[in-house]
Amino acid sequence: MKTPTFSIILPTYNRRSLLPRAVESVLAQEYTNWELIIIDDGSTDETKEYVIGILNNKIQYHYHENIGRSASRNRGLEKSKGQYICFLDSDDELLPNYLSCFQHNLNNTLDKLFLSGVGLVGNKSVVKIIPSSNRSTCIVQCLEGYFNLMPFCFHKSLLLTHRFTESIYYGEDYKFLVPIIAHNQIAISNIVTSSVHQHSHRTINKVFDNISDGYEQFKNSVLKTLDNNFDSLSRYIASDKLIEIKKNKVVGYILAAAKYNFVGATKLNKQQNIIPISTFKLFIQRVKGIIQS
Template sequence: MLNSPTISIITPTYNRAHLLPRMLDSIINQNYANWELVIADDGSKDNTEEVVLNYKDSRIRYFKSDNRGATVQRNFGVSKATGDYIIFLDSDDWVEKDWLEKLTSNLIPENNNVIVTCGWRKVNQNFNEIEKGYPENLGPMFNNLKLNFLSGTLLYPKKYFIEIGGYDEELPSGHHTEILIRLLYLIKKYKTQIKIIEHPLVNIYIHSGLRIRHNFDGIYQGSKLILNKHLGLFEKHPDKHFDYLSIIAVCAYRTGRTEESRKYSKKAITIKPFYYLSYVRYLIANTPLLGNKVWGKKR
């Protein structure tokens, strides 16, 4: 492996022309120079193209296609990437000047089976820090790996992404969790070394724009698909199985799927029959007045 490998940064974007300059400037100003930024524009209707093309840097590669969703664009972005390592960065976030320098300094010459993970900080619309996060133990279902997989926090070999087939384009939510489940096999297969940077290098912008955390229908559909797709794994880990059943039950109720909410609340009881919250959620799902008050209901 070269001492200075090319890092491919993949950024899907949609109608964020007003936010892109901050992200672009943070990449341009990196201490580490051997990078490329692949921007996959998901059919933006604003002046995103104009904003990006105003940056006269050959390392920035811009592609625009029809609106197909962020997951499709992430996969497309990797298909255009030329680097040995990839990292995903959302178009509304930005990174510290030494982001790539610190990530790449943890790569190991002659060993391309290395993953590097770092911390993050969340920033509100007034640019005040509201939370910090560091690589942490993800628990038994993820082989007790210690890492982050939010925007900009996970650098890994492009060959891994290609071998597992990229993101599941059918998922409306939970993309990062689901791809990590599939990455577990390769991490073990290649005896991957995980290098940890106990420092927040990525700024995650929390704003009022469209974000998946506000989309209860997307969370319901995505959580259900992930659970069904990896049911065998979830059955070996009751805590995570219970969590997903509970998420599905709550989001089902909030989107007017009351029968589904009752069904998944009841399933959760079978996973944790001695846990009081199992029965509390089942009661809420079966009591409309209580459910509407506690969880709310989509009209």
């Protein structure tokens, strides 16, 4: 097998029912010089049996005990042979044009970081998120959380020493991504090439079970990352806008947490004095459908 152009790293944990959709989306790629690296983070369902049944010279499978998504992605990076690195979560999917879009762009630029559009798939609709062609606006989109890792493609040279922080399970992709965005040009495509599926069992929702620990994770990943890269980001974004983004990230965390752990979010909001109580209560009422927004 020739050296793959793209390595697609797919960590998974007990997602046997969802994993085939992600894997099949890789198999359906128009551009075919790729390798898929599936990292099983200690699944106890039938994930292993499924993957063994589809293994070939383009698909790797590696199993380890449950140590988290960040460690799984790092192991995938260690195993990768491709010149470019992409990430796919086991509950999402790539569109057939995903790799061909990146391949077209990398042939026309010296940039090492690529970003395409993504579709957010709900029960009845698909919302398309398109990155702005204006660099400053695009960076703001990234900082505000419009994109996860999937619509990005990284030249491997960007990741020779850059890794995911394995002690963090919330905001680990944010901490990984922001320094790269702050120091590299982004080659933008306005084509949608992947789909994020919204559902109640997404990993991010589990962070709200222990909301105090989750908030510490949030501070160590999202808030510290913004602080550590403030000067670099300030070359493209006004300082007051960065401060506003940081404030909004805190508010967003509390409101998102309130949907899953009302008691914990209320206690945390009172301790941190983040949102006025009247605003917080109004939000909860709307979530519960007590009044119309």
